[in-house]
Amino acid sequence: MTQMPFDIFVLPFTLGMSLLFAYLLLKYAHWIWLLPTDDKLRILKGFFSQKSLRACGEIFMESLLHRKIFRVDKRLGFMHMSLAFGWFLLIVIGAIEAHTYAGGSAPFYFPIFFRFFVPYEADFFLSSVYVQLMDAALLLVLTGVGMAFAKRFKSNIVGMKKTTKLRRRDKAVLYSLWLIFPMRLLAESTTSGLHNSGGFLTGTLGTIMSYILPLQYMEYPLWWGYSIVLCIFFLGLPTSRYMHIPTEMVLIFFRNWGIKLRPDNPILEEVMILSCPRCGICIDRCQLNTNLNINDTQAVYFLQRIRRNEDYTAQANNCLMCGRCASVCPVGIDLNAIRNRRRLNFTPKEVVLPYDNKQQRQAKVVYFAGCMGHLTPHIKNAMVKILQASGDDFWFMDEEGGVCCGRPMKLAGQVDAARQLMDKNRATILQSGATVLVTSCPICYKVFKEEYNLNISILHHTEYIEQLLKSGKLKVTRQDMMAVYHDPCELGRGSGIYEQPRNVLSAVANLTESSNERRDSLCCGGSLANLTLPSAKKHELAKQTMQVLTANNPDLVATACPLCKRTLQRAGDTLVMDIAEVVAKAMECK
């Protein structure tokens, strides 16, 4: 190549692209700069390690192929994949094609406008293959654009009941994105039509167009248009939702390097908020939407409000924190944690909570029923029976009531006061000299595990009972009843305990399945995390969840959370029991 290919229409693209790159570089640098020192060290350590490689792999699988979205819905997955991966292919193959042609160096706009600068059937290594590959990639992208376009008007085409709502600025960027590829198609087809070149798509279209259209007058404006549309998209990107594309990659790296959401680190939260692509998958997962028709509080809207500096108090509070959205979020945003962080703390720091645990004893196993456990004496009594049968040296720590575990306080945003409660309980537990802490309440369980730093074994009672059964310390007789298991949010999605309860339940009853299990299980509605939902609405949720659970007419709905039990047993006629109760009953029949 002797002369650098140039035409003035490449300027809008070049300008937009350069500004975007500059902006992103500054943004990335700023984020890293603001990270706490230990997180900076994590980056240093992780940068040249396998962690970065794993991050690249994840970016390929999630950002390009959108594996997680595929899991939610294949059509929706294909739409996202075709857009992202198709565009990626266009860039990569285009770059290889252009650099092969140019034999090395070429300006960075050259691959983008390659067909304009090389309109004829060029003859270089694999040139005819590149032409067909590029057309194939373009077709892939265009399919995605077509689906996205259709989704705007009829969202169930891609398997979604509801799609996100947009602002005017978002629409401008969205339309520019949609226009990029049709513009490219038209521009390349026009050039191909004029020069009798092009692949199966652009060539054919170009030939057809050449019969009916004055292509010589259209070619130049179309390439201009292509460049301008690209420019608008790049300039609009940082303030639009498409910022998620460059941010999500940062998030994936951060996550792989081990950077976690912490109270003193608002950067990761910002990265997470910007990473939300507003795919809207969370909307249909949310029972507030599907069961109660409340559709302004879902994660996507909540994050959007934060991003737009709108008042989000109501949205922060009106959430069950069941985690159903987070469990399918393709970007893996820690939605509950963000929601919790954004709840306001109305309890002054200087408030000193005046109470303390009344008793202190020594024991190997400490049992903590929790506040909710005291609302369900059957569970409490069953556990005492099981603990007695186990032969373990145990102490029922809150037998006479005690200090709350602190999680409800934390969920309500009152973090300093919550810390005080945790400290009180922590001291009591440590002083007891116990090696095992058993709790009946998954709400307590999660906070004991995540916030107490106890360094002893912390077990939910289903885990504990499973151990007793395995070790033969506990003998049970299988009951002749068909039981369906309800995964409590805090135990299942919240703490990843799916199998132990099922193992225990299978030993004492005939376990049957329900349509919503494990990761997909429904919230009972009793959630303490929702601060504002009226009790009548909670009851409505409970009834619908109960209907799903009892679809196959089981004899028993078994759960592993006092709050779920309490909520569900008022929402239907089927017997609702905690697994501990079933086990205690199975012990009696011996």
Place this chain on the structure above:
Amino acid sequence: MKHIAIIGGGPAGIESAASLAQLGYRVSLIEKSAELGGHLSQMFTLFPDGRNAAEVLSELIAHARQKNINVMLNTEVIDAQRNLSGFTITLSNQKTVTADALLIATGFRLFNVARKEEYGYGIYKNVINSLQMEKKLRTGDLTMANGQMPKRVVFLHCVGSRDEKVGNNYCSKVCCVTAVKQAIEIKKMNPEIETFCFYMDIRMFGPYYEELYREAQEKWKVVFVRGKISEAAENIDGRLQIKAEDTLIGKPLRMQCDMLVAMAGMESTADAKFAQTLNVARGLNRFYSSTDNYLRYNNTNVEGVFTAGTCTAPMNIIDTIANARAAALSIHQYFSK
């Protein structure tokens, strides 16, 4: 054809007359005022569903428009004698009627709120009783004595009921729900008016009464304060200053209001001369008593004398109508023996 004289043309008298006529009896319905209806004719709407009282009354009266019923208006029973053939009743128009049985349906007297002097009824113009409030609602005129709209209306439950000091130890049953109903009606007419109910206990005994109470709190923002008002006094602006204990807090409470509605209780009418002549038995609450509260509620100690409605105990309209029909059936059973 047996002849039954019914004393009192309120809902109990009207409905028992209609039922007796249907059962084939000749009935004289004796009413001292110029119209049938008793207290019901002064009511606006009925709890718990807000049914128009006038509609209910006109249907009752239409039901009683039968050829065997002789309605005697402006006629008071002066005295009654029991003899071998039945009863001879002396009327205020110098006439006498004879009857084979006597049904007393004289209803209740509204407690005179002036007896609770501390509320200043009859002294302060904006202290009114519940029937006066009913009239205000009926005419749609909620204004105070000075023609202005009240900003705050306070209802005081249990005036003349559950009060040993006035000799009424019993609960008048309907006042709680009436206060709730009136408070709601006020809010419907003018949502700007604040309404408070001062109560000792909230006694929502009937179906949908509790729901009405909740609706009053939730939808109409009626505020309920547990504690009986001890006194009302007028201040220099002509507003009423009331004192009570907020017993749920355990502190005295002072408040100003523009109108105080005393939920007057029901008192017995069993002190009538004819009843004394006939020696009809009365209970400790001074209402007529039954020979058996469960099996013969409408029978009195005097053979051939029956009772119906609120002359036996405080009752709402629903129970009064049912009780009137029961009385008719009791009389029928008496003659069918």
Place this chain on the structure above:
Amino acid sequence: MWGYSIAKSQSIVYDQNDRTIINYVLEQEPSLRTCMACGGCTSTCSAGNLVPFNIRRLNTLLQRGEYSQVKKEIYNCMLCGKCTIVCPRGVNIRNVVLKTREAIMNSEKSDANDTNAI
């Protein structure tokens, strides 16, 4: 000089009480209006088991605009939510506590602003 002073009234003077806090709470959590003071909340209360904390009474005080005791004791709540679960009228008592804390915080902020303005 006297050895005594004019004793402060123990009465709730309803019309003198500022209703800003309670109006905010009722606006945010209207279910509070339906409280019938059964005391179920207080009897189940985890905090009331340990310290003097009568949430039913505090809610009644709040509704009369009597804030001093509320301001002192409202932070004793552990927000465990049992009260809300047992409430027969479905009052979201937990949110009442939160909204009360919020309203108190706001009122103290605006008091501070007023003082600064002076």
Place this chain on the structure above:
Amino acid sequence: MEQELGKNAVWANYQKDIADDHYYYCRSCIRQAFLPGSERMFLHIVGNVLGKDIYDDPKHTTCTGIAYHSDLVPQETTATVIARHFALMTEAGYENMAISCITSFGLYTEILETWKEHPEEEEKVRDYLWKATRREFKIPKNIAHTSDIIFHFRHQIAEKATRRLVDVNGNPLKVVDHIGCHYAKLFPSKGVGGAEFPYVLAGMVDAWGGQQVDYPERRHCCGFGFRNYLVMANRGYSVANSHKKLESMKPYQPDLIVANCPGCAMFLDRWQYTIEQMEGKTYGANGQGIPVLTYEEMAGLVLGYNPWDLGMQLHQIDVEPLLLKMGIDYNPAGKHELGARQLTIPTLK
């Protein structure tokens, strides 16, 4: 107008029998100690102006009311002391009691009502009295508070009056009354007009040309309350009650307070000074305080007596602005003279 009819209806329910003549006079501890002019004026009006027979017995003692209401003596002791008074009355040949103190009046009534319900108590007390003093008694035929007697003769007094309760322009003075808790709250039927809307003082005001003013705390306690004043720790509560009443009557701008009970007259008068000293709060026109008169002083004024002969110079709140307002021709210099004797003039340190 309608409102007044309403009150009259209430008063009509509380008519009280008051004897027309031959009274046995029971003195009041507080009245004779702090308001001696009033006591003297009452005896003068009844005995000399109205020409009735009234006997002021030197053997008479306290009724023990102050000690009784401070939980210092039991009811039996009080009943026996009162029984002795009945015996004195019987011995003196009288049947009608004229009691000068609200608390005594309440106690006499209380004891008589107790005996009505529990005759065995009366028997016991008769026994005690006999053992202690060898005296016997008859139950009085009629018991009246001294204000009842003035009320009874209010129209005769009005006929003899040289002044009326009006200002120099003839406008009626605004008068708030204070009845005293022990007058009718214990037994509403024993008070003229009952407990809620007592008429005993209001009737005098009506008859003598003044305008009676109702106000929200009209029925409230003056604050004396025995234990509340007598125990230092409770005294703040005592003054708070007067404060509450004064605050409540303030907007009506009353020209004077007329009190039924000697204790009330004293506390409503003295506490105004205390409140001023404690909180700088003053009442009445120009902050001069609201004069507190006994009904005897009020009667004495309308009958034309010299305010200083009525003992009005002993008040905490200066009555001279009121005298000026009423256009009473009095001698300012005579304020500190009692006959030939010069009274000590109080000075502020």
